[in-house]
Amino acid sequence: MSHWNPAPFAQQLLDLFASLLLLIAFAMLSQRRILTLIHLFAWQGLILTLSIVDSAWLTHQPHLYYSAGLTLLTKVLILPLLLHRLIRRLDVVWDVETLINIPTTMLVGIGLVIFSFNLALPISHFSSTILRNTLGIALASVLLSFMMMITRRKAVPQVIGFLALENGLFLAATSATYGMPMVVELGVALDVLVGMFIFGIFFFQIRETFDSLDIRHMEKLKEE
Amino acid sequence: MTLLPLDLVGLILTGWGGLGLLGLVLPARLGRSLLFPLITGLSVLMAGAGLWALQGGAQTLVLPIGLPGMPFHLRLDVLSAFFLTLLGLAGSGISAYATGYFRRMAETQAGDFQRLTLLYAFFLASMGMVLVADDAYFFMVAWEGMALSSYFLVTTDHEIPAIREAGFLYLLMAHLGAIALLLCFGLLQSGAGGDYAFATLRHHSLSSFWSSVTFFLALIGFGAKAGLLPLHSWLPEAHPAAPSPVSALMSGIMLKMALYGLLRVLFDLLGQPLWWWGALLVGLGSLTALYGVLFAAVQSDIKRLLAWSSVENMGLILSGLGLTLLFHGAGQETVAALALAAVLYHALNHAFFKGLLFLGAGSVLHATAERNMAKLGGLIRVMPWAAGLSLVGILSLAGLPPFNGFVSEWLLLQAYLLRPDLPQPWLNMVLPLGAAVLALVGALAGFAMVKFYGIIFLGQARGLVPGEVHDIGFWERFGMGWMALGCVLLGLFPSSVILQLDTVTHALVGQGLGASAARHGWLWVTPVAASRASYSPLILFAVILVSVGLTFLGVRRFFHGRWRRAPAWDCGYPFQTARMQDSADGFGQPIKQIFESFFGLSREIPSPFDPHPHYHSEVRDPLWALCYLPLVRGVARLVKVVGGLQQGRISTYLLFSFTTLLALLALVTGTRP
Amino acid sequence: MTPVNWLLQGGQEILGILLAPLLMGWVGIWRAWLQNRRAPSLMQPYRQLFKLFHKEVVLAETASPLLRVTPYLLFGCMGLTASLIPMVITDLPLAGAVDVIALVGLLSLARVFLALAAMDVGTAFGSLGARREMLVSFLAEPALLMVFFTIASLNASTSLRFMVTGFAARGFYLYPSLAFAGVAFLMVLLAENGRIPVDNPETHLELTMIHEAMILEYSGRHLALIEWASALKLLIYFSLGFALFLPFGLTDSQQGWGILGALILFLLKLTVMGAGLAVLETVSAKQRLFRVPEYLGTAFLLAVLAILLHYLLGS
Amino acid sequence: MEILVLLSFPLLGGLWLGVTGQRARAPQANLLFSLATLGAAAFLAMRVLREGRVSAWDEQFVVDPFNVFLVGLTAFVGTTTAWFSRPYVRNEVQHGRLSENRLRLYHGMYQAFLFTLLVALTTNNLGLLWVAMEAATLTTVLLVSLYRTPASLEAAWKYFILCGVGIAQALFGTLLLYFAAEKVLGEGGNALLWTHLAQVKGQLEPTIVSLAFVFLLVGYGTKVGLAPLHNWLPDAHAEGPTPISAVLSGLLLNVALYAILRTKVLVDGALHQPFAGHLMMGFGVFSVVVATLFLMRQKDIKRLFAYSSIEHMGLMTFAFGMGGAVANFAGLLHMTMHSLTKSAIFFAVGHASQKSGTQLMEQIRGLIRTSPTIGWGLLLGALAILGMPPFGVFASEFLILTTAMHEQPWATPILLGALGVAFAAILGKVQPMVFGPATGQRLPHPPAILPVFLHLTLVLILGLYLPPALAIWYRQAAALLG
Structure with a gap:
């Protein structure tokens, strides 16, 4: 830990990235298209990715660079592209209906942020890492994505919510703990990819079967 | 190596189990003439082993199987020995009968017969295991094994919907009872270490509150098996549903297992009883007896009538048990011993006469394939053996001297009448009511039995009797004869029986009747003192014989013996048919009328102008609607409410998960130090 | 237990058997008088029995042996019962073998056989009679038992002998519970013997008869035995009533004078009470069949009340 | 070494069958691979019994008495299910419900699923455990929708989303655990190795660990099927092919509970108070009650037994929550019994519904008349799962309930009441199916009856006699759980 000079800036940058992530989570929560x-x-x-690079640089953890690369590859390039192509092929570029109206969702979201900050606060005290503040933000974005999954009616936004949730987890993994061991991280990445692949299969199957990606069609299995 | 009674019992139980397994693999043709006689033989041996063990002290044995740290404990003491004797004695008659009864089944439905042999033998063996089990786990295994094997026996004819329902209800109630028993044993053991051996439970005492709770649980658990009000509903459905020898086993023997369980828990494991337990049991038992006999009197199904009568008899037995508890609690051991002797005696008697009657009903069923009494009649002329032997059964059940039913009812009445000096003055006043109920029940049982016998065996055949009705064969005769002989002997030699019961009453309440009851020789029963009460059935029987004989001889001597046959007098109405006799419904009609508010009665009475008059009346058990339906509805309502949890929408499911997570997180933050 | 005792017991049985038709005749005379009819002779029942014994028996074609056994059994049981009740002396050798409960059992055994035999032929009337008989008995029997229990509790014994001597030993005492028990007993007596208001022994109207319906199929000596047995039953109930409620005069000794005195007293009681029965029957009316349970229920409750009263008052 | 051999068989099997799974011999190959796995598991078990803990690959994989017993169970049930699956899929192909492509998917995924389960069980790395659990979802999700009916798609979708979200929470929990551990163990791979964590569990930060446990419990609890997180379970069980229902119920739920138990040991060590136990008991009792109430209203036979699985998982969770030697022992015993019994039931159910051509219970009637073995198998299995002695489920329930009686007296009446309701519900529905006049058709391929009765016999024997070796093994495993 000899590079102390640029550290404060990098630290602030990291906080900024984290906040941006939270902001995007809110934006996604309120987004209809x-x-x-x-x-x-x-x-x-x-x-x-940027935040992982930043923390990798900050903490000199070489494997975090791999993580960053993996994230860039999957989360920025492959998955959005896949999703893009998917909705084009399925022709589902519609507006998203929500179950609860958006202002209410936002209010609840703010509550969630406060809750998770409160939850993370004591943990941060114990943290030996310099990246501790981001844990609360990571938790908040996980919960916000969870919220988003609950409020969306269509299959694709739900999946995006799910992926965003994993982003939050990644943030927590990299910022709070310097990343997981490499084996684990590779495994996680593989799971995400396979999961996405299966999602894709599902979209087609659902579309084929129900003529729509509205998951309201999939409320038949219940206790009548 | 010396053979102890317990070893013998263990061998017999294994033998039964082995015969059952053999029955599954042996061809039915071979099994039918081999297995049941062997089972019978083992039953006789069991009776011998029981009698042998009745003389001596307790023996224990630990088997190397069971749960780790909880091996199967076996113990044979006098209480077990008494019930093993009962099992062996009644079981041998019933099994002998079964040899003949299932013969036809072995020929036509070999597979069913093989299965039945297995279950029959297992049923016997599991009852034996209940009696020798000496730890809670083994007891529960045996107890539920008994329920399970009898459930499969009950559902032998599962093509009939009513039998399926009866089987379901039976197993359900049995299981609910077993759950109560599990709780009961758990409470008995609570805090005594990990061991569930009865020896541990015995030395562990509970506070009066917890022992009362335990008593209640035992009452529910064993009461459900005994048909104690209001847990009786399954009994009149399930007992008749089984093949008749199995009904006989269930009513005659299995119900006594409930009595055994109660005795075991109340007198052996639980410690000093509280007085109000006895009061409760007397009350419930008397109510059960009255309820049972009333419903028995209005039944028109042969076996259902007998099953309701079993409810009645178990009620009597349990009220006697209540008396025992009352007196035992008050320290009046002599009277307690009297009541207990009455209880045990009646248990034995009931095994015989109810077994006999179920066998008789089975013979009728076999011969006519008809369970509805309204279509039977006049069978005494075609089935003299079955009719004659059944007559002994109904006279015993009706509690008439000099048969066995009378002796135990007499003893029980004596227990009621021996002026008790209980510390609760109001109980002293209320107890005679119990005697009144007992008297009423006895008389109503007479009514039911006259109806039973009169409608089925006497009169003229109503409706069609299909095919040639044949009388029973050798094995059936043997089995029924055995049971009838039991009824007669138990009725004629009460003091010898009481002497045998002595060790049991000594073990349970610390007093015996033997010394006083047989003081005046084996001819006489004098439970307390000759000036209090005495009874000598043998003398009574002899003088009845002499008296009737003298009458006969006198009439023969002084008058001629001419007679001729003629048509029955038709009261001037020449178009009488057999259908104008009282039907079973008609015979029970007065009881229905008198106790109308008691029965859930629904009736259709034709109007005088109805061209096709149709009469229909149905008696339902009002307790069913009162106790069970609300419970079922309550659960159904709860189910409906909970059903809302699963309404198919994934968002809601996610929301559940989300709120669970948040709630737990809030809990963690909230409880953080 | 000396041979004399046995002799006396046998004598009592014979006495009972012989007296029973006489009692019937006596009650019949009184009824006739009270109804302004000319009375038959006192000996009329004997003549009837004699005639019946000589007649040929006509059995229904569907009758089973049960029908033929029953009259003997009935008569035997009734005769035996008569011998068990202390009519004249209390120290009977058989008294130890049969206490009051067994006595009720014995009566009930006879009744069950009678009812079964009634159902044997398979006519509408037989089973009707059997059903009604059992209906009456299922309430009357417990009532009778409760009456006995009251007295048994008073004397701490269910043995007839000790019940009777117990009173004698304690001397005269007014027992309130006995009053209830006495009324109940009287009601049971009427019901059990087929008297008005429950049954009419002289009726032959099918709709109302009970006892008569049961014995429709009997003829000849069988009928004679049954009629005789029912006469015996009336006597038994009378003497039971005397022994329990009017025990004065009963003797424990075996000396001739005591026995003679007791016998005379017994006959006197019979005379008075027989007439009383006739009066009672004349002033009351036959009830509808479904009033009978109410009537007998009252008797049962009275008897229960008697025993409760006993425990309540301690007397 | 044995561990790697063990893992290689299903992996190879998955790859091989993924390519050739449509061939006529594929069901046999499936069985053979499973048998090989079973053999390897047996070898492993013997070695563990002899030598205690065995590890491989830098302690990434560790097998101790606790997980070796689950490995054995998994391999065994996996094999018998493969056995059962042989005639089952052939019948399905004959009925035209499965195409060749799907058959390849089915067989490949079956082995892959076993592989993920075995990895999850044997791995020492909590991260890898998570990966394997997620992979287990991924391998089965396409099997649930194998028939491509609307209902099966819906079920698979729900399964995927709910378990995916759940498992994501578990990942967060794992992260928090790692976060707490690396302060003690330092950075790097060791901080997620359970054996290392277990050694320092007393020094872990309680606040973080308790938070981590909440996430892990909710996450893995979703897979266990704890109410109210259970909603995917009945759908997935009902709509997938029956062999998959059998392994889901018999194996996957166990493995998920295993994951919770592993973390519970750490949490207990860190917290010095029964926090984890209390949560588990709460979830357990709630699941039992909810599941039994749901049992009453089921119409579909496989849903019925799916709810029954929830009930039993609840009971196990409760038992492990109580902790202590006896309760843990009972929980493990119950796990074994439930797996064996429930998979046997699903075998019978599979054939029964194939015969009747429906899963609706009211249309399945008189099984004992049409095919006695299936009928008796179903009835005996149902009675066994309802806790009827002398079947082994009763033994474990007896132990759990009697322990509860003095450890947690409040729970006992609730549990017993629920068991009573469950009895009424299941017996009331199963009895009309097996008894009564017959309906149904003959199957082109004779059903595999042996697995059903093999399982039931085992359950019966274990209810009456637990061999000392097995008992010692269970005791060791229970001791590992604290």
Whole structure:
């Protein structure tokens, strides 16, 4: 830990990235258009990558660079592209209907942010890493993405919510703990990719079967 | 190596199990003439082993199987020995009968017969295991094994919807009872270490509150098996549904297992009883008896009538048990011993006469394939053996001297009448009511039995009797004869029986009747003192014989013996048919009328102008609607409410997950030090 | 237990058997008088029995042996019962073998056989009679038992002998519970013997008869035995009533004078009470069949009340 | 070494069948690979019994008495299910419900699923455990939608989304655990190795660990099927092919619970108070109650037994939550019994519904008359799962309930009441199916009856006699759980 000079700047930058991620999470929560959602998701990935690079540089953890590369590859390039192509092929560039109206969602979201900051506060005290402040933000963006999954009616936004949730997790992984061991990280990346692949299969199957990607069609299995 | 009774019992139980397994693999043709006689033989042996063990002290054995740290404990003491004797004695008659009864089944449905042999033998063996089990786990295994094997036996004819329902209800109630028992044993053990052996439970005492809770649980658990009000609903459905020898086993023997369980828990494991337990049992038992006999009197299904009568008898037995508890709690051991002897005696008697009657009903069923009494009649002329032997059964059940039913009811009445000096003055006043109920129940049982016998065996055949009705064969005769002989002997030699019961009453309440009851020789029963009460059935029987004989001889001597046959007098109405006799419904009609508010009665009475008059009346158990339906509806309502959790929308599911997470997180932050 | 005791017991049985038709005749005379009819002779029942015994028995074609056994059984049981009740002396050798509960059992055994035999032929009337008989008995029997229990509790014994001597030993005492028990007993007596208001022994109207319906199929000596047995039953109930409620005069000794005195007193009681029964029957009316349970229920409750009263008052 | 051999068989099997799974011999190959896995598991188990803990690949994989027992169970049920699946898929192909392509997917994924389960069980790395759990979802999700009916798609979608979100939370929990651990163990791979964590569990930061446990419990609890996180479970069980329902119920749920248990040990060590236990008991009791109430209203036979699985997982969770030697022992025993019994039931159910051509219970009637073995298998299995002695489920329930009686008396009446309701519900629905006049058709391929009765016999024997070796093994495993 001899490079102390640029550290404060890098630290502030990291906080900034984290805040940006949170902002994007809010934006996604309030976004109605599906295409914008995908763009926002790509942006989120990009900022995540930047923040990982930043923390890698800050902490001299070489494997974090690999992580950053992986993130860039999957979250910024492959997945948005895949999603893009998917919605074009499925012709589903519609507006997103939400179950709860957006102002209410935002209000609840703010509540969630406060809650998760409060939750993370004592943890940060124990942290030995310099990246501790971001844990609260990561938790908040996880919860916000979770919220988004709950409020969306269509399959694609739900999946985007799911992916955004994983972004939040990545943020937590890289910022709070310098990343997981490499084996784990590779495994996680593989799972995400396979998951996405399966999502793709599902979209087609759902579309084929129900003529729509509206998950309201999929409320048949229940206790009557 | 010396053979101990317990070893013998263990061998017999294994033998039964082995025969059952053999029955599954042996061809039915071979099994039918081999297995049931062997089972019968083992039953006789079991009776011998029981009698042998009745003389001595307790023996224990630990088997190397079971749960780790909880091996199966076996113990044979006098209480078990008594019930093993009962099992063996009644079981041998029933099994002998079964040899003949299932013969036809072995020929036509070989697979069913093989399965039945297995279950029958397992049923016997599991009852034996209940009696020798000496730890809670083994007891529960045996207890539920008994329920399970009898459930499969009950559902032998599962093509009939009513039988399926009866089987379901039966197993459900049995299982609910078992759950109560599990709780009961858990409470008995609570805090005594990890061991569930009865030896541990025995030395562990509970506070009066917890022992009362335990008592309640035992009452529910065993009461559900015994058909105690209001847990009786399954009994009149399930017992008749089984093949008749199995009904006989269930009513005659299995119900006594409930009595055994209660005795075991109340007198052996639980410690000093509280007085109001006894009061509760007397009340519930008397109510059950009354309820059972009333419903028995209005049934028109042969076996259902007998099953309701079993409810009645178990009620009597349990009220006697309540008396025992009352007196035992008050320290009046002599009276307690009297009541207990009455209880045990009646249990034995009931095994015999109810077994006999179910076998008789089975013979009728086999011969006519008809369970509805309204279509039977006049069978005494075509089935003299079955009719004659059944007559002994109904006279015993009706509690008439000199048969066995009378002896135990007499003893029970004596227990009621021996002026008790209980510390609760109001109980002293209320107890005679129990005697009144007992008297009423006895008389109503007479009514039910006259109806049973009169409608089925006497009169003229109503409706069609299909094919040639044949009388019972050798094995059936043997089995029924065995049971009838039991009824007669138990009725004629009460003091010898009481002497045998002595060790049991000594073990449970610390007093015996033997010394006083047989003081005046084996001819006489004098439970307390000759000036209090005495009874000698053998003398009574002899003088009845002499008296009737003298009458007969006198009439023969002084008058001629001419007679001739003629048509029955038709009261001037020449178009009488057999259908104008009282039907079962008609015979029970007065009881229905008198206790109308008691029965959930629904009736259709034809109007005088109806061209096709149709009469229909149905008696339902009002307790069903009162106790069970609300419970079922309550659960259904709860189910409906909970059903809302699963309404198919993924967002809602996610929301559940989300709120659970948030709630737990809030909990963690909230409880953070 | 000396041979004399046995002799006396046998004598009592014979006495009962012989007296029973006489009692019937006596009650019949009184009824006739009270109804302004000319009375038959006191000996009329004997003549009837004699005639019946000589007649040929006509059995229904569907009758089973049960029908033929029953009259003997019935008569035997009733005769035996008569011998068990202390009519004249209390120290009977058989008294130890049969206490009051067994006595009720014995009566009930006879009744069950009668009812079964009634159902045997398979006519509409037989089963009707059996059903009604059992209906009456299922309430009357417990009532009778409760009456006995009241007295048994008073004397701490269910043995007839000790019940009777117990009173004698304690001397005269007014027992309130006995009053209830007495009324109940009287009601049971009427019901059990097929008297008005429950049954009319002289009726042959099918709709109302109970006892008569049961014995429609009997003829000849069988009928004679049954009629005789029912006469015996009336006597049994009378003497039971005397022994329990009017025990004065009963003797424990075996000396001739005591026995003679007791016998005379017994006959006197019979004379008075027989007439009383006739009066009672004349002033009351036959009830509808479904009033009978109410009537007998009252008797049962009275008897229960008696026993409760006993425990309540301690007397 | 044995561990790697063990893992290689299903991996190879998955690859091989992924290519050739459509061939006529594929079902046999599937069985063979499973058998090989079983053999390897047996070898491994013997070695662990002899030598204690075995590790491989830098302690990334560790097998101790606790997980070796689950490895054995998994390999065993995996094999018998493969056995059962042989005639099952052939019948399905005959009925035209499966195409060749799907058959390849099915067989490949089946082995892959076993592979992920075994990885999850044997790995020492909590991160890898997470990866394997996620992979287990991924391998089965396409199997759930194998029939491509609207309902199966819906079920698979719900399964995927709910378990995906759940597992994401578990990842967050794992992260927090790592966060807490690296302060003690330093950075790097060791901080996620369970054996290392277990050694220093007393020094872990309680606040973080308790938070981590919440996330892990909700995450893996979703896969266990704890109410109210259970909603994917009945759908997925009902709509997938029956062999998959059998392994989901019999194996996947166990492995998920295993994951929770591993973390519970750490949390208990860090917290010095029964926080984790209390949460688990709460979830357990709630799941039991909710599941039994749902049992009453089921119409679909596989949904019925899916809810029954929830009920039993709840009971196990409760038992492990109570902790202590007896309760842990009972929980492990119950896990075994439930796996064996439930998979046997699903085998019978599979054939029964194939015969009747429906999963609706009211249309399945008289099984004992049409095919006695299936009928008796179903009835006995149902009675066993309902806790009827002498079947082994009763033994474990007896232990759990009696322990609960003095450890947690409040829970006992609730649990017993729920068990009573469950009994009424399941027996009331199963009995009309097996008894009564017959319906149904003959199957082109004779059903595999042996697995059903093999399982039931095992359950029966274990209910009456637990071999000492097995008992010692269970005890060791229970001791590892604290």
